[in-house]
Amino acid sequence: MSSEPPFEPPFEPEFEPEFEPEFDSMKDLLLDMAQERNWDSLRRLIERRLLERPKVAMVRLWRLKPGDDCERCALRDECPQHVDCLQLESSAETSSLESECAKVPEFCEDLYRRVPLGRRMVGRAGESQQLQKLINMQNDARCEDSRNWAREKNVKGMLAFPLVFKDRLLGVFAIFLEIEPEADGLSEGQVWGRILADHLAAAIANAEAFQKIESLSRFVSDNPNPVFRANQDGALIYANSAAQALFDNWQGECNDLPSGFCEPLSKALKSGRQVELESRNRGRIYSFDMTPIQEEGYVNVYGKDITEAKLAEEKLRIITAEKESMESELRLASRVQNDFLPQHPPSSPNYRFAARMTSAKFIGGDFYDFIRLGTRLGIVIGDVAGKGASAALTMAKLLSDLRYVSGSEDPSDALNAVNKVMLERSSHGVFATLIFLYLNLETGAMRISSAGHLPLLLKRAGQGNIEEFPAREVPVGVLPDTVYTVQETELRPGDMAFLFTDGAIEIQNPAGKQFGMSRLSELMHGSVADPESFLDLVSLRLKEYSRGGVARDDQTLLAFQRLAN
Template sequence: MVMSTPAEHPGTLAFDMGGDPLANADPRMRFTFDFVREISRQTDAQRLLHLFRDRFGQFTPRDRTVSLSRRELSSPWYRITRCTDWKEDINPWTQKDRLPLLSSGLLGELLYAGVPVVNDDWRPDPADPAYEYLEGMRSIVAIPLFDGGESINMVVMMARSPGRFDVSRLPDLMMTSNLVGRATQTLILAAEVRKAHEALDAEVRRIGELQRALLPATLPAIPGVGVATYYAAAARAGGDYFDFFDLGGDRWGLLIGDVSGHGPSAAVVMAITRTLLHAFCRDEHHPSAILGYLNERLLEQADRYPNTFVTLFYGEFDARARTIRYASAGHNPPILMRGGRSLIELNAAQSLPLGLFPDAKYADAADRLDPGDNLLLYTDGITEAMNPQGEMYGRERLLECLRQPEFSAQAVIDCITMRLEGFTEGRPPSDDRTMVALRIRE
């Protein structure tokens, strides 16, 4: 790397970037540049230490290196975690049971002293417990490695001839060895976090599979009505819910709900809500009574799931009379499009979400459904979906698909999902998205 100070710009440096910019650099600068760049590429702690051992030997000649650790041990016990004379590469994190466990002796004294040491004219004691690691060596340098402010590990470099180690380089050795040690610990922690995340993700995935199994497996065969649904969770598990109940006599319960938040906790509350509904909806109850019952039961769970609530719309559709009686607990009003011409929102029975207020009251309302009408139930993950510019999809875009008088229930769903995908440019949903569409046929 050639650097110069241009006369017209004193105090600035000009770099000759042609070819190798470090071709003329000091060897130590070149070594440091290459070394730190290689460190940044490492994702495995064992490979990082191999890199350190191989590269560092270029500037710190030695005949043997031994690594020690007293982690989870008490004086005078310690483990040999690495030795350059070993024929087999033992991973100290995954194969700790294979590491030699020793007591006392020179290496133990150095490790528990926890200070840097250089001895350039030394002979090992044949009675030392670690003599096989010391035999034939005459120079030694010990570098403590700190973790949490304590000297837990140590690198011991040795040479066969006296005076091989430069005492003036000890501060650099201390700094470099400890920085590499910290980088190693970071990689180990990253691997542990990654492993824990994978296990958690697998568990959440299983929760999501169980949750989806609670949703209707088939669409109901309602006389004179076409039915279509759409469901997409923002996470592995979600809090949106839809369902159908055969009440007999061509009467059907229609439900859509949204648990606050998403993920495992929302999925659990959704499962609780479903269980309560399936136990209560089979009997003769008005929609308002069903919501009141759900509110009471969910309030009983409030301590276990704080700050969690459910918005829910429940309607009872009579296929013979073509009427729907409904009640809503803070949910988006379903949209009824009459023949693609006039718009009606089923908002005459709006009340508070479930699981928040003990004194919440719920009422019923009713409307008719005529041939050619399209009814859409949806969660706010549809209308609140955003494009990359931060603009919401909104209700008006939703209505464009409902205004097509010839559209079947499935065509309405397909139209919305296709336009939503284009609007969001394929970005994954930040909230669960659910729709239930009904088309009243002639």
């Protein structure tokens, strides 16, 4: 006959009779805390129940959060990082049993609303994650304001407990007492305080988790985009308000859904892969991502109104096409421009010629040419108003006209003829600035006519001064009755002439200041060996001045020099 072990009742901890109410009260509080899912309710529960206890004057709770008011914080000079700090979220005292966080006393507002980690007792409790005690706050507090405040509130001691959950500091919980806590060891109340702090940290973490879960649960129902669940036949299992509103105004033949949905729904379930559908309704365009849940036999569908995105795509397509058309036009303009410019400067035993053009991002109407006229050489440089293919084509016509009418005694005759032709041929206000000159290769005599162009600069050999030959008349293509005149001079041995377009003086530095005529003239004052070297110098200085900026106009430079005997 087997003998059964004697019955043993479950273990019941024994307390001194005076502590049994304390234990029951704390046990009830911990159980109530575990059931709270809302942070505000949890905070009010802690405040109310603790302030009912004898000798508790005030309860405060700080949460660890990113710094949000560092500039105005009273303890900013004590904050080493200005990143995270302990921020007061709850403050209640026995006088009201209600939260005082919205009307914290001025002292708290100024000094302890934000507390850096490691600073003051609250910050040290957070950084060390250990209990901190202040035995006699009325005499031992760090600052006079704190001591006066403690006397006013009848606060003697303070216990600051760190709130730690899974090695993560959540905040600091402080109890202000009307008695002095024991300095050595842990009293019964301090042990309960630590237990309460541990449970409070877990309750805060649970409240945060429930808040996230609740937020996620509202994500679908509150989503402004249509979200729904359907089977492969188009029967709706769930639809949020946005989806219901959409389908109410959308006629279809796929069970509860519009036509066109059944086939992709079936495809998604059979393949087990996500399927995308784009559909239109009442002038709007929608995109639907269908994610199959094969084991359950339904598809989760996430919709989005993409009308504005589609309109933006169409605008981008048009802009891209226009850009490609413009680039094609610019390439055409560049080809036209290059085809009509001299491939090489002329050669002469008594002269040196150099010319170059740096094309801008937006092709302009710059041009230059050398025209052989027996013992004379016609030299032209100019700029047609406008940019792109139109300016390049006008430039080509103008060069052709100049070659046709050149050969008379004076270059002014050529300008008069060209001006008449341009006015007869164009009704769109096309005009051009230019200098046209004849250089006698035997004598060095120059006859210069200018139509509103920048001046010709002439440096005399052995002299520091620069002579200018400015324009006297308006550009060609502007006024029908303009009579162009001639300026005469002689290019002596060693002299050098320099012609240029406005792109050389209007190029800007990063501050927006133009290079200007004065800087260009200064470059001619220096020692210049030959036209090619001089143009190299000018190009280099222009590039340095703009510091890599994008030129918005062509830069055309032309120089020639009579060699010394």
